[in-house]
Amino acid sequence: MKKIGLLGGMSWESSLEYYRIINESVKSKLGEAHSANCLMYSFDFHEIEELQHKGEWETLTDLMVKEANNLKIAGAEFIVICTNTMHLMAPDIEEGTGLKVIHIADATSEEILRRDVKKVLLLGTKFTMEGTFYLERLEQKGIEVLIPGESDRQVIHDIIYNELILGELNPESRRKYVEIINEAADIGVTGVVLGCTEIPLLIKDKDVSIEVFDTTEIHAKAAVDFAIKE
Structure with missing residues (x-):
């Protein structure tokens, strides 16, 4: 080993x-x-x-x-x-x-392809969602990647830094994340990449109807x- x-x-x-x-x-x-x-x-x-x-x-x-x-x-x-x-x-x-x-993006892209998902929503810090270092590795594998709108990106980012890194898991924050994910599902997204290692502490498979990619696991x-x- x-x-x-x-x-x-x-x-x-x-x-x-x-x-x-x-x-x-x-x-x-x-x-x-x-x-x-x-x-x-x-x-x-x-x-x-x-x-x-x-x-x-x-x-x-x-x-x-x-x-x-x-x-x-x-x-x-x-x-x-x-x-x-x-x-x-x-x-x-x-x-x-x-x-x-x-x-982490390479491992995640392999799992996305294994589950035969073609279009995903990427959630994470603003640095991850707005940068190219992560998104490009998914797109290179033929995966279509969407990110939330600007105001939703700020909400996601703030919850990570103001709550999740402190170990705070708030039901209202979970509701906001689920709402953002469901809006993407309504326009054809079939998977969500939890692209911050704290988000899986808050969002679980059971919370949404589309495929959830827990990047930590x-x-x-x-x-x-x-x-x-x-």
Whole structure:
């Protein structure tokens, strides 16, 4: 089993889910008392969040590459970024460490194709929804991607940063997300990508009628598949 290097703490609530899913998946695949061979560096997300909203992406890239290299020194054989937004610097991490990064958008696109879904709604932070680093990887696989309108994007973003990263799960926020998803379903969208690792804490399959792509679970399981592959 390859040693997994996890860049976590963005936020720790979703990193906790990564650790749980990875270990449950290893046990399911290998049986007995098996668990994951992994290392995690956990950022102080307050620092990360401030730099994101100031647009200090070069500083963030330097931080991510530095800690990925520390994981490499400690023995990590590949890297998993435990958040969607920070995949913006996945190419920099691969170049700066020489290690493979299991890209969350690639893992998600494979699952979308496996379920034969052609058109999806992408939810996430504004950085993810309005950027190209995520959307283009889905579109390259022939998947049509829609994002919510500007006001809805702000609502989704604010709920993530004001509630979900703090572990707050509010029924009214769930209702708003479901309303946005249902509006997309009404115009032919057949799947929703929960493209922020905190959103699956709030939205579940049972909440909507279309296919739900939980990127946290998809990504964590893809990491395990790579770790145990011969």
